[in-house]
Amino acid sequence: MRAIRAAHAFDGIRFLSGDATVLLDGDRIVGLETGRVDVPDRVEVTEYDGTVLPGLIDGHTHLVADATLGGLERAGAMPGETIDLVIEDSLRAHARAGVTTVRDLGDRDFRTLAFRERDGLPRVVASGPPLTTPGGHCHFLGGAVEGDLRAAVAQHAERGVDVIKVMASGGFATPGTDQMGAQFTVAELAELADEAHAAGLPLVAHAHSLIGMQNALAAGVDGIEHFSGLTPEGPRIDDDLLDEVARRGVYVDLTMGNDRAFHALMPAPPPQFAELMARLGIPSFDAFYLSRIGVFRRLREHGVAVITGVDSGMGPAKRHGNAWRTVGELVQGGYTVAEALAAATSVAAEACGLGGETGRLAQRYAADVLIVDGDLSLDVSLLSSPREVLVRGTRVDLA
Ligand SMILES: [Zn+2]
Structure with a gap:
């Protein structure tokens, strides 16, 4: 003792x-x-x-990505032993920053599962490769589903994952995907939710687009990641949607926590998004990022359960160990310090299925x-x- x-x-x-x-x-x-x-x-x-x-919780990491640009895509082509070295480095960086649990929402070949309870390293809650459409967001991680959606969930469950992750819209890390559109219909997402829940697993959806968020919500997902509200006419998140998210008890993770010093190094946004930002008078990615702190304020007003996930590993602005930065952003967005810390600890633990444990x-x-x-x-x-x-x-x- x-x-x-x-x-x-x-x-x-x-x-x-x-x-x-x-x-x-x-x-x-x-x-x-x-x-x-x-x-x-x-x-x-x-x-x-x-x-x-x-200890803090990062509810959205990619341990196989080394926080350099394109790192996640490169992991898709790395030999397994190299991926394992990256995973271990990522976990050590989290631990040094006070993160004692991470939820990995997209790896390659289920390699993060072997790191779930390693001595001295943060606990890992793992999804394995995210489910996506053929050629869809992060297809290079190997989770593209052709045909049988239920079988894809069952295969993941058999491998022993803790959570199912699905890409309900395109993403910025995958050129050619539509960040403002939908991947999968409501019926398809509902099938995934059904099968995941039958296996005792939560379903978490990546959604940058408003339509992806709406589809995911209607399908009965347990968590929505990014929650960017993108439409071809600009970002839009209605009060009704926030009320429905709160009513259903869906956890929301805006994947903030960026080290803004690195925003100047960000790659140019995809042309359609750059055009949209110009049309809306949003001068830079950094300006868009800061506008998202206002979304925290609205989530709090509507009683939505928010957790701290960074999408860590995705680039220099999103190094492993940035979870603490989101606590500060929540406070900027009107949360009390205790509420912001709860989002990073007890609330995030519940979202990760670890209530009662951490x-x-x-x-x-x-x-x-x-x-x-x-x-x-x-x-x-x-x-x-x-x-x-x-x-x-x-x-x-x-x-
Ligand atoms: Zn991610």
Whole structure:
């Protein structure tokens, strides 16, 4: 047994008043007590001036992608052993940044599944190759489905995935796909949802387009990624749609968390999107990105459950370990610090099917612990430099 004493604590839902003691035994949390409770003599106590909280969750990563431009597509053609080296590097980068769980929403050849519970590395919730249309978004990962949609889900389930990912619109990483249109009909997506749910798995849809979001919602998906609302007339997300998303309890992940210093290096957007932005008077990708913080405000007003996913690995702006940046963006979008941190911990854990296991500092939860200097309730940017990270009780080398 050992104990962590910190001046401040966030338990995954709220800040505790005053200091706190977290008792740990191996890979488990034994308890969280407020105040300077006495611990038995044999218990080693580490004291911190800062804030203790659950490790963060990145709800949308691509561990096979090395955060260089085109990395995900290159992974589609790499030998398996090379992919494994990239996966391990990606996980180490997440861990150093205080991320103790990731949900991988698109790998190659199911290779992330072997990394689900490696000692000292973040826990991985994995989808395997995302389901897509022939030639559709991310087809190079090997998940294109021709014909039998139910069989495709069943094959993934047999491989032991934790979640099914489907591409309900085109994407920016795959030239020639339609970011403003739909991949799969409502009926097809409903078939996937049905089969996934029968196998006890959630279905999460990638959707940049409004039509893709509407289709996914109507089909009964459990989560929508990106949620960009793109139409040929510009971005549009109606209040009715937000109310319906909230009513159905669908988790939304805007995949923000970019390091904006790298936006200048972004590749030119596809011509149709560049034309649209020019027509709408949106001067740059960075300006479009910033406008998305306003979407957080609306999601909160409508009571939608939002989680922190980055789409990490997709380029220099989306390096592995950026989840903390989204906490700051949520606060910019009107969330309280506690709400923003909950989106990155307890709420994200529920979305990943890990409620009861991680995302909270509470008895019987995994010892996934992050410690930062200072009072996090006053300054979320303190998350940028972790003081200590434990992954299921194992200390992460932060050097
Ligand atoms: Zn993605």
